[in-house]
Amino acid sequence: MAVSTDNETRLVLFQSIGLNEQKARETLKNHDLTRVLETTIDEAKKILPNENQITKSIGNLLYALSTKSKQQIYNLHSYLIKYICEEKIKNEQQLIATIDYLLTNPTEPVDQKALEESAGIGVIVTSEEIKHMVEEIIEQNKTKLLEQKYEFSMGTLFGEVRKRLKWADGGKIKTEMDNQ
Helix, strand or coil: CCCCCCHHHHHHHHHHCCCCHHHHHHHHCCHHHHHHHHHHHHHHHHHCCCHHHCCHHHHHHHHHHHHHCCHHHHHHHHHHHHHHHCCCCCCHHHHHHHHHHHHHCCCCCCCHHHHHHHHCCCCCCCHHHHHHHHHHHHHHCHHHHHHHHHHCCHHHHHHHHHHHCCCCCHHHHHHHHHHC
């Protein structure tokens, strides 16, 4: 598929990966970002057998890759796009870690094992692990929680859980904290 030149076609393309119309139009105003995102989507479509497989979560990561990556590693985007399309990079935190790894190791061939280790690719944090860690952190801070009650910053606890379970889904951590 050739890269499109028509802005209306680009608008539809950007919306097809989950961007709302406003964000898609905003993206079109930045010519460099438009070019990178369009190329990224085009490459993702070559990896995925059916273009409808660019789910909103994959689309969000492709957009994040296009906005957060640096020019010096554009030649390595194919590695990241493949990991995103295979859903091995599952969240923005892993994506940023892979970008950081490639910025410090920008030459090919890429040491995929080291890249995967540095970005938590393949690491699965279960709901049970999250539940136990949240319980542990709350228990450690129980005295402060009881003293300060509503004045206590839950962000502190969230940050501590995040620090200990680096690759855990932030939404699941928040849900578990709300439940407890």
